[in-house]
Amino acid sequence: xxxxxxxxxxxxxxxxxxxxxxxxxxxxxxxxxxxxxxxxxxxxxxxxxxxxxxxxxxxxxxxxxxxxxxxxxxxxxxxxxxxxxxxxxxxxxxxxxxxxxxxxxxxxxxxxxxxxxxxxxxxxxxxxxxxxxxxxxxxxxxxxxxxxxxxxxxxxxxxxxxxxxxxxxxxxxxxxxxxxxxxxxxxxxxxxxxxxxxxxxxxxxxxxxxxxxxxxxxxxxxxxxxxxxxxxxxxxxxxxxxxxxxxxxxxxxxxxxxxxxxxxxxxxxxxxxxxxxxxxxxxxxxxxxxxxxxxxxxxxxxxxxxxxxxxxxxxxxxxxxxxxxxxxxxxxxxxxxxxxxxxxxxxxxxxxxxxxxxxxxxxxxxxxxxxxxxxxxxxxxxxxxxxxxxxxxxxxxxxxxxxxxxxxxxxxxxxxxxxxxxxxxxxxxxxxxxxxxxxxxxxxxxxxxxxxxxxxxxxxxxxxxxxxxxxxxxxxxxxxxxxxxxxxxxxxxxxxxxxxxxxxxxxxxxxxxxxxxxxxxxxxxxxxxxxxxxxxxxxxxx
Amino acid sequence: xxxxxxxxxxxxxxxxxxxxxxxxxxxxxxxxxxxxxxxxxxxxxxxxxxxxxxxxxxxxxxxxxxxxxxxxxxxxxxxxxxxxxxxxxxxxxxxxxxxxxxxxxxxxxxxxxxxxxxxxxxxxxxxxxxxxxxxxxxxxxxxxxxxxxxxxxxxxxxxxxxxxxxxxxxxxxxxxxxxxxxxxxxxxxxxxxxxxxxxxxxxxxxxxxxxxxxxxxxxxxxxxxxxxxxxxxxxxxxxxxxxxxxxxxxxxxxxxxxxxxxxxxxxxxxxxxxxxxxxxxxxxxxxxxxxxxxxxxxxxxxxxxxxxxxxxxxxxxxxxxxxxxxxxxxxxxxxxxxxxxxxxxxxxxxxxxxxxxxxxxxxxxxxxxxxxxxxxxxxxxxxxxxxxxxxxxxxxxxxxxxx
Numbered sequence: 010x011x012x013x014x015x016x017x018x019x020x021x022x023x024x025x026x027x028x029x030x031x032x033x034x035x036x037x038x039x040x041x042x043x044x045x046x047x048x049x050x051x052x053x054x055x056x057x058x059x060x061x062x063x064x065x066x067x068x069x070x071x072x073x074x075x076x077x078x079x080x081x082x083x084x085x086x087x088x089x090x091x092x093x094x095x096x097x098x099x100x101x102x103x104x105x106x107x108x109x110x111x112x113x114x115x116x117x118x119x120x121x122x123x124x125x126x127x128x129x130x131x132x133x134x135x136x137x138x139x140x141x142x143x144x145x146x147x148x149x150x151x152x153x154x155x156x157x158x159x160x161x162x163x164x165x166x167x168x169x170x171x172x173x174x175x176x177x178x179x180x181x182x183x184x185x186x187x188x189x190x191x192x193x194x195x196x197x198x199x200x201x202x203x204x205x206x207x208x209x210x211x212x213x214x215x216x217x218x219x220x221x222x223x224x225x226x227x228x229x230x231x232x233x234x235x236x237x238x239x240x241x242x243x244x245x246x247x248x249x250x251x252x253x254x255x256x257x258x259x260x261x262x263x264x265x266x267x268x269x270x271x272x273x274x275x276x277x278x279x280x281x282x283x284x285x286x287x288x289x290x291x292x293x294x295x296x297x298x299x300x301x302x303x304x305x306x307x308x309x310x311x312x313x314x315x316x317x318x319x320x321x322x323x324x325x326x327x328x329x330x331x332x333x334x335x336x337x338x339x340x341x342x343x344x345x346x347x348x349x350x351x352x353x354x355x356x357x358x359x360x361x362x363x364x365x366x367x368x369x370x371x372x373x374x375x376x377x378x379x380x381x382x383x384x385x386x387x388x389x390x391x392x393x394x395x396x397x398x399x400x401x402x403x404x405x406x407x408x409x410x411x412x413x414x415x416x417x418x419x420x421x422x423x424x425x426x427x428x429x430x431x432x433x434x435x436x437x438x439x440x441x442x443x444x445x446x447x448x449x450x451x452x453x454x455x456x457x458x459x460x461x462x463x464x465x466x467x468x469x470x471x472x473x474x475x476x477x478x479x480x481x482x483x484x485x486x487x488x489x490x491x492x493x494x495x496x497x498x499x500x501x502x503x504x505x506x507x508x509x510x511x512x513x514x515x516x517x518x519x520x521x522x523x524x525x526x527x528x529x530x531x532x533x534x535x536x537x538x539x540x541x542x543x544x545x546x547x548x549x550x551x
Numbered sequence: 552x553x554x555x556x557x558x559x560x561x562x563x564x565x566x567x568x569x570x571x572x573x574x575x576x577x578x579x580x581x582x583x584x585x586x587x588x589x590x591x592x593x594x595x596x597x598x599x600x601x602x603x604x605x606x607x608x609x610x611x612x613x614x615x616x617x618x619x620x621x622x623x624x625x626x627x628x629x630x631x632x633x634x635x636x637x638x639x640x641x642x643x644x645x646x647x648x649x650x651x652x653x654x655x656x657x658x659x660x661x662x663x664x665x666x667x668x669x670x671x672x673x674x675x676x677x678x679x680x681x682x683x684x685x686x687x688x689x690x691x692x693x694x695x696x697x698x699x700x701x702x703x704x705x706x707x708x709x710x711x712x713x714x715x716x717x718x719x720x721x722x723x724x725x726x727x728x729x730x731x732x733x734x735x736x737x738x739x740x741x742x743x744x745x746x747x748x749x750x751x752x753x754x755x756x757x758x759x760x761x762x763x764x765x766x767x768x769x770x771x772x773x774x775x776x777x778x779x780x781x782x783x784x785x786x787x788x789x790x791x792x793x794x795x796x797x798x799x800x801x802x803x804x805x806x807x808x809x810x811x812x813x814x815x816x817x818x819x820x821x822x823x824x825x826x827x828x829x830x831x832x833x834x835x836x837x838x839x840x841x842x843x844x845x846x847x848x849x850x851x852x853x854x855x856x857x858x859x860x861x862x863x864x865x866x867x868x869x870x871x872x873x874x875x876x877x878x879x880x881x882x883x884x885x886x887x888x889x890x891x892x893x894x895x896x897x898x899x900x901x902x903x904x905x906x907x908x909x910x911x912x913x914x915x916x917x918x919x920x921x922x923x924x925x926x927x928x929x930x931x932x933x934x935x936x937x938x939x940x941x942x943x944x945x946x947x948x949x950x951x952x953x954x
Contacts, residue, residue: 167705168704168837169837170836170837171837173556173557173558174556174557174558174671175556175557175671176557176558177554177557177558177559177560178557179557255837256918257918257920257921257922258918258919258920258921261920364559369568370568466916468888468890468891468892468916469830469890469891469892469895470804470807470808470830470891471804471830471832471841471891473803473804473832474566474803475552475553475564476553476559476563476564476565476566477553477558477559479563480558480559480563489566490566493566493807507918507919510918511918512558514834514839515832515833515834515839515841516832516839516841516888516889516916519888519916519917519918519919520918520919521919523947523950523951524947524948524951526951527951
């Protein structure tokens with residue numbers, strides 16, 4: 010059994026190496042006619058870009074993606090610099106008409122994204138030509154290796170029960186060298202994905218056939234990400250099923266997040282795209298879905314007929330009605346631990362790292378400042394965006410609409426939610442984003458704290474203060490501090506994953522939805538100690 | 552336990568962060584107390600330094616029982632009570648290369664915990680239990696038998712009705728084997744765990760004016776015979792124990808309750824210690840155990856019993872009630888979680904066993920979506936006793952009502 014696992018590990022590492030190695034393969038260049046077609050399609054007004062791009066990439070040299078990217082970005086820079094210098098020249102001459110005429114010639118967009126679009130049509134090589142085989146060698150081997158590693162645990166871990174033996178004795182789950190390597194890999198992955206997608210264009214070739222089948226078009230880097238996300242969740246969900254097979258709450262919750270990720274976040278948007286509708290994730294609620302009210306999305310929805318209108322209304326009702334009502338009845342767990350994609354990854358891929366959430370008081374203070382700041386940030390951004398959308402003004406309250414949208418997308422959307430949120434799993438735990446950053450979690454947390462039926466009930470005086478609950482709380486809640494006092498746990502950050510209840514050796518914790526009355530119950534005297542508290546208080550008052 | 556098993560680090564077992572003590576003006580002093588000078592209100596440490604006090608609370612806990620076995624103080628022989636025991640275990644049983652086998656002497660809660668710990672590192676374990684079944688003086692036959700099975704399922708070499716004769720050592724004083732009393736068999740091992748119970752750790756008190764018996768004698772107010780000196784927790788011996796409770800209760804929560812009570816007294820609200828209805832819990836490998844009220848190993852004269860066991864052999868419920876009045880006396884539940892508040896109320900109000908059975912769904916404390924067995928349990932009871940108790944639907948109103 011153990012040797013099967015080792016073989017699995019080797020196969021997985023081969024798959025991962027091949028997947029990573031594909032980045033460096035292939036050659037990139039364009040024929041003059043293909044370049045023409047590209048420029049016509051993009052409708053560039055710029056008069057130099059064609060010459061510059063021809064110089065750069067219409068060649069017989071086998072360029073690697075890195076050379077190709079470098080040349081393309083240089084070509085765009087030269088093409089734009091030409092007009093920029095004209096603009097500053099006319100500016101100095103105060104020739105406003107001429108200055109204004111230059112702007113349409115400029116080409117906007119991130120250099121690496123422009124390069125990605127070109128690389129997508131310029132790429133040639135083994136990966137592109139043998140996408141199916143390459144899929145088997147990368148995704149296929151990765152999945153096979155993982156399964157060989159995970160499935161033997163059905164026997165190795167023994168009978169159903171809590172399976173946390175050795176977590177703090179292993180380099181992978183106790184912030185050892187393996188954990189740091191995983192962190193470096195994940196962070197690099199997100200940096201490439203968000204900021205240098207052209208470098209990983211080969212990955213899109215591997216899944217092009219799948220993309221073509223699902224939505225009728227070639228794969229973008231986001232399709233790769235979505236597909237990878239679903240694959241990882243499925244594989245790691247199998248691990249969850251084995252590890253927590255004695256706990257029905259965990260099994261059902263895992264199935265639920267898996268369903269919503271694959272069907273709602275992945276399949277439905279892809280199919281909608283193939284039907285010429287806007288691809289929309291119906292479970293992704295604003296403000297987690299921070300660009301819902303961006304002008305391009307509103308325009309897109311308004312131009313999509315009745316389905317666009319439906320999405321617009323659904324999105325607003327989801328945030329304003331469905332989310333708070335569901336939080337009232339079930340706590341925010343209905344979303345964070347049963348539906349959400351970020352939560353889904355955290356609860357599958359991130360489960361081995363849940364114990365690393367910071368439990369200190371300092372972290373709790375930081376959490377409250379950060380998460381509520383992000384909530385305010387997202388709301389201000391949306392307010393500015395909407396004001397500008399309806400009035401046509403470029404700014405509101407002195408805040409430039411494009412600037413605040415770009416800042417949020419960069420700082421929160423890419424860095425916080427992606428690079429830090431997921432990349433730092435192995436060191437800071439699996440819910441960094443959910444705990445410190447997610448504006449939707451902040452919003453639901455306020456509802457959960459003040460108006461909800463959800464609580465974690467503490468079972469009288471049974472707590473022995475062992476600390477398992479606090480250690481394995483992914484949200485860094487010091488569960489024990491409440492349990493040992495006999496208090497129910499009512500905290501805005503609780504995502505209701507149910508692990509505290511699972512790991513408790515004495516049956517002290519139970520996630521429940523009950524009447525609001527008595528939900529928050531600070532008790533001075535624990536059950537079992539028959540001091541009449543009321544009498545005591547009365548005596549003191551006399 | 553969980554530190555050795557790798558579930559946690561030591562810091563996770565500490566209920567407060569390290570800044571807590573200074574912030575609350577509590578000075579932590581580490582050291583061993585040699586003597587208490589009650590006349591001059593001083594305590595004297597091993598290194599002859601001393602501290603004076605106005606009020607003194609003794610909470611020195613327990614030490615493990617040793618019964619004069621030859622070799623009981625050798626290297627590799629240890630209990631499982633203090634942090635030092637954990638450090639010793641790390642030293643003598645870090646893995647199954649260094650510790651090829653461990654022998655545990657004493658079949659109670661600490662013994663089975665130690666067995667689970669060692670098994671988590673794949674160390675072969677032989678478990679010597681003096682009684683004919685595990686924790687027999689506390690558990691009824693059925694439960695005890697269930698745990699016997701479960702211990703063996705975890706590949707522990709369980710030896711019932713077996714006692715230790717002596718511990719053998721090599722020239723360096725390190726354990727090499729144990730000899731069994733009954734058969735004379737020699738079992739080779741590198742670690743011996745002595746887990747045959749604990750007793751109050753009060754040697755340093757005995758040469759003072761404080762009256763001691765097996766523990767430090769205290770009255771209902773947790774006061775010793777000397778003014779301003781109190782004893783709480785494992786080391787305290789109640790002069791008049793409450794109800795069926797023992798004079799010395801080495802149970803985690805009684806220590807906590809005594810602390811809460813004494814805090815009232817020291818803060819000028821002199822308060823008597825009134826432990827409520829008995830309850831307890833434990834975990835035997837994968838099987839959780841809770842108890843509320845009293846379920847003795849053997850039924851008393853006036854007691855009737857009802858036992859239900861799931862066919863998987865890992866869940867059961869044992870009810871104890873009065874034969875004549877049918878008043879509920881206690882419950883053992885294994886593999887099923889029950890609500891403390893529910894049973895506390897039932898016991899206070901002296902409700903009947905039928906009352907409890909009808910409301911089993913209210914009493915259940917298992918996580919959501921777990922299969923419920925209340926109906927199965929109630930119908931078995933009805934069948935055996937010719938009753939027609941109807942299970943009530945779970946009611947939040949009843950669960951959370953304080954009436």
